[in-house]
Amino acid sequence: MSLPADFLSAVRALIPAQRLFDDPLSTLAFGTDASFYRLIPKLVVRVEAEGEVVTLLQLASRFQVPVTFRAAGTSLSGQALSDSVLIVLGDHWNGRQILDGGARIRLQPGVIGAAANAALAPLQRKIGPDPASINAAKIGGIVANNSSGMCCGTAQNSYHTLAGMRLVLADGSVLDTEDPTSVAAFRRSHGDMLKRLAELGRQTRADTALAARIRHKYRLKNTTGLSLNALVDFDEPLDILTHLMVGSEGTLGFISSVTYDTVPDHPHKASALLVFPDVETCCRAVPVLKQQPVSAVELLDRRSLRSVQDMQGMPAWVRELSASACALLVESRAASATLLEEQILQVMAAVEAFPRERQVEFSTDPVVYNQLWRIRKDTFPAVGAVRATGTTVIIEDVTFPVEVLAEGVNRLLALFDRHGYAEAIIFGHALEGNLHFVFTQGFDDPAQVARYEAFMGDVAQLVAVEFGGALKAEHGTGRNMAPFVELEWGADAYGLMWQIKRLLDPAGILNPDVILSDDPKIHLKNLKPLPAADPIVDKCIECGFCEPVCPSNGLTLTPRQRIVIWRDIQAKKRAGVDTRELERAYQYQGIDSCAATGLCAQRCPVGINTGDLVRQLRADQASHGARADWLAGHFAAALQGTRLMLATANTARRLLGAPRLERLSRSARQLSGGRLPQWTPALPQPVKWVQAGSPGSADRPKVVYLPACVSRVMGPAAGSGEQQSLFDKTRGLLEKAGFEVLFPDGLDELCCGQPFASKGYPQQGESKRNELLAALLQASDQGRHPVYCDTSPCTLRLLQGEPDGRLQLYDPVRFIREHLLERLEFQPLDTPVAVHVTCSTQHLGEADALLAIARRCSTQVVVPEGIHCCGFAGDKGFTLPQLNSHALRTLKGAVGVCEQGVSTSRTCEIGLSNHSGIDYQGLVYLVDRVTRRRPAEH
Template identity: 40%
Template sequence: MTTTSTRALDRLAAAHDASHYLLVPAEVATPRDVGEVAALLRSATERGLPLTFRSGGTSLSGQGVTDGLLADTRRHFRHVEVLDDGARVRAQPGATVRQVNARLARHGRKLGPDPASEIACTVGGVVANNSSGMACGTEHNTYRTLDSLVAVLPSGTVVDTGAPDADARLRAAEPELYAGLAALRDRVRGNPESVRVIRRQFAIKNTMGYGVNAYLDHDEPADILAHLLIGSEGTLGFVAEATFRTVAALPHAATGLAVFPTLAAATAALPALTGAGLATIELMDATSLRLAQAERDPAAALAALPPVAEHAAFLVEFLGADEAAVAAARAAAEPLLADLDVVAPLALTGDARERAALWQVRKGLYTMVAGARPAGTTALLEDIAVPVPALLDTCERLTALFAEHGYPESVIFGHAKDGNIHFMLSERFEEPAALDRYRRFTDDLVDLVLGNDGTLKAEHGTGRIMAPFVRRQYGDELYEVMRETKRLCDPAGVLNPGVVLTDRADAHLRDIKRAPAVEEEVDRCVECGFCEPACPSRDLTLTPRQRIALRREARAAEEAGDTALLAELERDYAYDGVDTCAVDGMCQVACPVRINTGDLVRRLRAERPRPLERAGWNLAAGHWAGAARAGGAALSLAAALPTPLATAATAAGRALLGADTVPAHHPGLPGGGDRRRPRAAERPVAVYVPSCTGAVFGPGDGGDGVTAAFLELCDRAGVQVTVPEGIDAMCCGTPWKSKGHDRGHRRMADRVRPALWAATREGELPVVSDAASCTEGLAGLLDELPGPVRVVDAVAFVHDTLLDRLTVTAPLPSLA
């Protein structure tokens, strides 16, 4: 049965997505399957309650927020099925683009849409927003690569457009909708002006309004409906499953940065570059280059340049199935590339590290601008598209608008060959003058883009931000076609009202998110959601984004004098926000502005008055070898006892000392592990620090355990590693650091640092750790040594150092 919550913490956590809009849902629901979604839709229609579906929460235009019922479709809709040896893939809306592409990788295939947010954006959002990306253009976007979908309409009807008789089924189940779509198809096709406008608008990237090009591209109402749902932002129905035709994944590349003296020189070269077969041509304006050049460690191509003045650059890349294909493309384009009006010769590289550094120049722009914005300001990342010949004029006039309206640090970047540019603003919306400034800027932006025959939304979806301008972009006739499309699909108007279409001229200025200053980690967060797929507690309680958002909500309640709400949030946050955070730092790896929410949680834990717990952990830090052996012995004893007896014993302990102090026994727990022992080596290439987890917990499958397996692999490969003396008393420090026990952490650090400094020969040898959390813990612990010590995860060490020396006799098809 669908789980529904009206708890303030759940509603406020769900209120925040990547956009700059904020609406607090009345209820948050978590349906588990299509049947429960259909029931939600029927219930919302009967109650007249607005209903919004959300998966990844990475949409930027306000299409994922509501003050009605918010349905989380990420948690239970993650199934991915590869079809036809990778030629097609079927995925549910909660699966991320990266997860789908990971399943396709072994087949040499990938999804056509390649959004920059692929680490966190989900199939649901890809379909809802008609996603594209840096390389796919309009040829391989969601609309063009959709094969079929399963959708749930507001009436509760489930439509499978992949069924052979899909059209007949739609006619039988929804006769009014079927007839209405057929009538709109004929109406659009019979109006030459509508046909002209549609062909012009959808010749470029365009996610403004509904995809009325479906009325020209498809004949049967079932196919028309399927393609109208793409880019409809959850306003016409719920897409429960989508099947895509995939594209070839091209793993080989050559990348370079072409820096031009002016934007005019860059855009003048664009037609020739587009014709040269480049997969990507990414634009960066002068402000972008100045910010990138000022970074602590800029890419070599930028570091070698004189100070940026009026320059502009293209990050260009060839892709190919193999090195020969890339070499052939480079050779064919060589005369053109050599003749470019650039300030330094364009050097293409296939080296992975050099390519990553170049891409960081482009992808790091968001990080630089968002991370450096003043505390208390909200970041806006917007996008538009114009015909390529109008790109220069649009960029120059947009830069002038930044200056005119007081946004001097705004940057322009984007997908030049598509005429698709992005720009970023920072604004303090709680000030009325700032909101008025944003209104005037938006009005001028609309005039500029539509005056150049462009679209006000290229990739990010209409949402709330551009809904007031849909009529102006398409004209009265096509706007009425869109309104009738909405009426046919959602007669009660319960699906995401105010998104895509609106009667409010000021809708883009309402319900804007404020960002009260709280603390360092919180103030830098742009709530993009990139951290969420990496969070271990995302399906238990909260994600890093939600932990940060709730700190903002608590501060807002405090400033408003709402003591009742503040008390409720603090009470529930203690468990959901603090106790259940793994503090493993994986959120920082994914975060574009490098926030480690674990640091925030550790600080909050350290502020708790728990003297007995602190004393116990401090004692353990001084006697860790004995503590680890005691833990292992307890597990071995529990494993030897009859299960009911062990369970009853831990239950009694939990009742007496508390559930947070005594862990519950589970019959699936292994026995205790083996004591860690030092290991000498004459010619070691690394210092191995086996995790103390293996000393407490024995192997669960009856095997030899991680430590023995790793050392056996080293022996077979003929690679010597040493295990330091005193290893049984060492730990990475994570148990203390994660709980905020600073004194115990310092005590452990004082033992481990000198021992590993000596064992690594003062940093000459790397440290190898066999647990990811220990790798992260040791890296932080060793930061304060006199010199650098490299910490390597055992998986990476085996891949980089051992694998080529081993004979693989029984390869596994997959570990997934």
Template identity: 45%
Template sequence: MKTKQLRDRLLQLFPQDQVFTDELSRLVKGTDAGLYRLIPKAVVRVDSEEEVIRLLGFCRTENLPVTFKAAGTSLSGQTISDSILMEAGSGFEFSTITDEGRTATFGCGLTGAAANRVLMRYRRKLGPKPASINSAKIGGIIANNASGSSYGIQHNSYNTIRSMRIIFADGSLLDTADNESCRTFIASHPQLIAEIEQLHNDAVSHEAIRKKIASKFEIKNTCGYGVNSLIDFNDPIQIIQHLMIGSEGTLGFVSQATFKTVRDAPMKATAMIYFPNLREVSNTIIPLRSCQVSAAELMDRNALRAVEDQEGMPGELKSLPEGAAALLIDTSADDEETLLSQMAEIEEKLAHIKTLTPIRFTTDKHLYNLYWNVRNGLFTSAAATRPPRTASIIEDVAFRAESLGDALTDVRELLVRSGYGNAVMWGHLLDGNVHFTVFPDINTPEEVEKYAVFMEELCELVAVKHNGSLKAEHGTGRNMAPFVEKEWGGEIHDLMRRIKKTFDPANILNPGVLINDDREIFIKNLKRIPEAHPIIDKCIECGFCEVNCPSKNLTLTPRQRIVAYRHLAEPEASATKKSKPIQKQVKDISYPLEETCATDGLCGLACPVRIDTGKLVKELRWQQNGRLANRMADIIAANMAGTTSLLRGLMPIPHYIGKSVGYGIMESVTKGLYRLGDGAFPLWTRHTPSGSKRITQNIFPAGAPDAPVAVYFPSCITRAMGGPSFGYQEAEDIPQKMLSILRKAGYTVIIPEEKNRLCCGMAFSSKGFRKQAQKKENELNEALLKASRDGELPVICDMSPCLLHMRETLDKRLRLYDQVEFIHDFLLDRLQFTRQPVSVAIHTTCSSTKMHLEEKLHRVASRCAQKVTLPENIDCCGWAGDRGFFYPELNNSALAPLRDSIRDATEGYSNSRTCEIGLSINSGIAYKSIVYLVDKATT
């Protein structure tokens, strides 16, 4: 079926905004974290079970295979397709908590981190804890039987699932928690039920098969289907439910699942223990399994070497001998006495094992985080230093406790012999589960062949020599499908084939995954990884960045922008575009690629290799800026005082008119102008600020001669448009409120003499005007050094994005504080607070997140208001400086959940005047600067 015909057929079934058949969307949405690339014929986003059933019916009729995709963080090629790709949409992002958090039901589209945030108030959490939990969604966690650093055998999806709703290939729906649904399903599917019962009988009646299955699942195993369900259960419904776990979308679609949750004890302790070699650290696995251990993370010498030079790492890492290894042990309890007892037991059980340093636990929060930073930075550092054009492949094996030492030694020898001696090895010791990285250049046939030989030898070593698991927690996918039979043998592999045939006789659900007769499928359809741009070349396309992105539901995510740019940078792509320069190709897709990127940098915080895709976008904007645009930027930069003065005079006018004719009429007129100008005119709403008053003084003295002194830099935004808007009860602007607070606290305030022409340069930088940005940065730097006496006095800025930019670009002698940080660090003890009888919502801006101000904002707000709400699942607001005026759809998309998340809050507060505009528009309450709340609550 041709693309246009396919699109027309799908549009008869789904709304236009849920069907994607254009070249760009199919490329970027068809990408996952694995090393394979397939381009789907169409991508369909579904938001309900009814839509899933509808799409499956279409695929059955047209005999078109369909692949399910949640977050696309899978590493083994599970969520790619050259047919129909089905994305789980926001309709599946829901949760229901029962039994005081002991059980919880989640939609398949909710991330693991979001689920844990809901459970946090009950001191509970999900059992599975994959490294991708911030991005991975419930559907993917189930489909891959993900586990992670928690003791996976006990707390994976298989062992914590209580019920699920499943949609099968024939469109039927089964709710395993509903007895009537189960009876109906059994009655309507007699052949399937009979085959499930026969599979169960064949597995349990054949002693050798039953023993092998039981033995293989004593350790982590996600290689092939979860055939342990055939011997663990008699009830066909329970067998079906547990077969779905780890089935990678090949048996059906799980729309929601109910889990038994795990206690998240509040008191935690950790110990970093160093061993002379991998064998010694492997000897700890059996004694540790008899202790109360939350996690036991293994790190080899290469792993420790990868992070030892990073800032904040423990100094002892550099002194460790060659071949050494480390173990990070974590234990937790509900009270101090129990925690101390657990620590003592662990030390006692490990006393006979040789270590390089004594075992010492710590409950110190700083040390605790420091040790976990070592562990969490391993993959980051290793992947960031890999050679250009190479893929980053994480293999994932598991061994029995008694053979772990020998097995790890053999794996390390194989890596060295195969030319991957720089591989970093780490893992979850309690499960005998070890990960390691290899970095093949999959752009060349020679390197692909080298990788293929390595995989053949690895599978022989793991599955045959040491009877281990070829895939412990990353799933089979295409990567390990050819080797499933090697691990399980012909008889059990035949059981797996029968399982697939039973559930999906037409083979339309994710074919080629998990069961595949092509012995070379693991080296086919490999991604090409060109050298596209130094900013993004280290990207491994894992998708961890996507969850924080404000444009993720509007245009592209950071991963998708990188995939698109890499495609344009490939010579083959350029040839198909008649050799257009890449700048021209970028311009052709500028709206999704560049114009709707907020450049907030949150993607860099989530990225394992710290890629800030916003920096690439700024680079593209710099390349696209023409002579006229640069001239206009020069004029504004040189005339900042006039620009702010003009805006100060213009901003109140629409409010005067709005109050006269009605805000509704005024907004209708301004929306019409915005549409007529096609983005040339900014969109004005009732929440757009009015102008600020001109600041005429440079010094505001306190009454006492020995009063503390601070420098206050009102940003150009608050000098021009820091005034109130619709919903404000106060008439004062932000600078007036800031000065009021400082005056109450007894401070003498200095404002830089040339304040009216000053700007931090961020507005120019975000648009790619580098020269103009540097000019304003230099001017501000000189003025603040003079006002602060070369950094002696603290400097306060009233816009968190501006303050962050100042910290990144100005003289390090300057002591720069955001308004929230200064109030928290200097004023809480100098002001008398009276909690106001209000419920308020607060918003942590992107810049505040980067500066780690979340807790300080919450503490300040909590001193002022009786109830403080931090809306869940709200990250960047998407206003992005002035982008919200010209691309309001970005702001609306980013804040779509906000109105339902503010709960009973009647007021909102943040620390960026522009962000507060979009927050007000999308919440239904007026958001203001936090200084308004502090001023109201203090004397």
């Protein structure tokens, strides 16, 4: 059924067209969250202000149109989907305010959880919830799902750390509990509702059996159903209302801001891995550990350990553990190193009596610590990575009372065997009796769906009925567990939930069939297909962890959405459906606008680089092979042609003036249909290219300097305060540090091949890369001398694909870190410096080192939040400037206090300078500015 015409007309009058999406590609892209369900919305609305939400809800109420809210879409139970209207958060929901010296923090729903913690970190505070998705999940979803995590338990979740809330109800009314005027107005306008909530609270507390059941259920981790504990924990109706909103999954209203009481973030931490001979021994140790000073205790059964035992870096003994082994990963945190040592001794003494098969002693060494946690964190993606193509990976989370945890684990293992889930693993937050179990499931035939239905029915009986546990501990009820809420809670509690729902949402427009549903089969409907698309991306579990680092997120598609659409295109083709219209839309949305820098792979649990798929698709479309061959064979001529174009543009700037040239360039680009590049004041001048090595000396160490092709062509912009080229500046710095600088022969013909590979010409790219590697090997005397490349993307390109092991290849950060710091004296500036960590620097693992070097150069280093990739992507800043401007849309406000910026990629610096209002230069400019050669020691 289509949406009412009058509703659509009113929405279009309210929301600009560029924030409304009803085309097949966009609605399909938004029809997926991290769950195994798919619902295609009829309309997607990107909202940027609370007033828009208010009016949308008023319209939805008037026209009886169901709406669903979405923050990051990392939900695992199908609660962020709609086949009606999906309301998603835009850019302007990112406000945060630290209060009372960090004791509280007020956050809008679009703030990513990790960003909230980053803001609190200097005060050694953090928010209580710590879901595994914290680097992607947004506050709106964290509160609406009452998400928790490994350390948060029940005491530090959103419900228990809530200090205030601003919310919008289904009728469009607004309540801000921290604003007395708003509270007074709400009491007048919604007095009957508040009276009814107060009465429900009194009735519930008076029903001793029901009240006792509620208290028991929330002694455990529990997100099944609505937060009925609000009715027994509070008697003030406003407190009842705000705490009902926590965990309501968008079924009771919209949360437009929340204030948290923060919790300590102790800087000292240590972890140990204790392996017990069997499940029973392992689980008997948990109640003992619960009484000790531990912040996390993670259970891993033998199957989960087996799933990661062959991964690189895993201890060899993991393979040798017995078939019945079960482990606990234990973490302790403290405010001081001394206190941490005392806690470790106390913890180990407490478990001394329990036999252990193996163990890794408590360690504060980050290498050991991170390795142990990698064992835990890699279990889920390990199952996802080995699943059969076309199946989905499902992660469920249940809670058993801790006193029966061992029996619960063994009974779950028996259910896996009974229903044929041999690959299933169990891990979880043992202190709370919270177990995650992961298994793979196909939904492409009725027998598979029936197997899943039978299995979930047995799980529900086991957990909710036999053990009195929770079917959802922290992932939210969604539509996945909606049919089982009454089974778990009983008819009286279930009826109470429906009373609350009808009181706050009488028309039933808010996220129908989520948490509460009249359909006992809702969990078996709208199951998401995961058809084969390409081996590069077939392991994608559509979790959305990749989205925050993607520069095209919010402009076109995210990596997750690119995969969703490509899967659908391939499935439709196999079914004989005409996909030409969808593919036409995908060309720009999915292929042309992808930066292909691969940051998504760093966030992906199964390591998928969506850029690899895009480059492959570009290669499939590439039709100028002869031109690519010519350019590869005449590279020096191509570089000289680029210098001439830059010189021409520079002459036009001098004749016409920068403002007029920029206007003319914009008009010409529009008239050409986007084929002509956009001129900006940050466009480089041509380099006056003169190659000359250092005077030879037997006493000085040698370094082969590889200036990237952009460094040989692009000099500083005309308006830059520094007019020396990167090439000259780098050579001067290396010589200052005492190096003799060498160059490979035939330098102007050499290229790493990146421009060819990114355009879909991998053969030409690989040929140029091999040619360059051979020249570097010769110039370095078969690897005797290090090779310094002045641009991090080129270094990354050369290091990929197993280059000759004799070569010592360095990007600027690593070379400065390993060879220049000891040769130079630093006099840091006391002025703010902005640092952009390029995608390639992140891939090279040098991000922290770059920041450390910058902090040697300046006492005030600024790293703009939320800018992970600049979107310039080689030449896309010229050919697709909207990608660069979108990726850097928040940069100017973030670096306004800075005098200069630094990076390690000349092309990135063009876009950064253009959109920041300050001059971005290579890192060597800053290092050269603040250093002098260290005097020789005698």
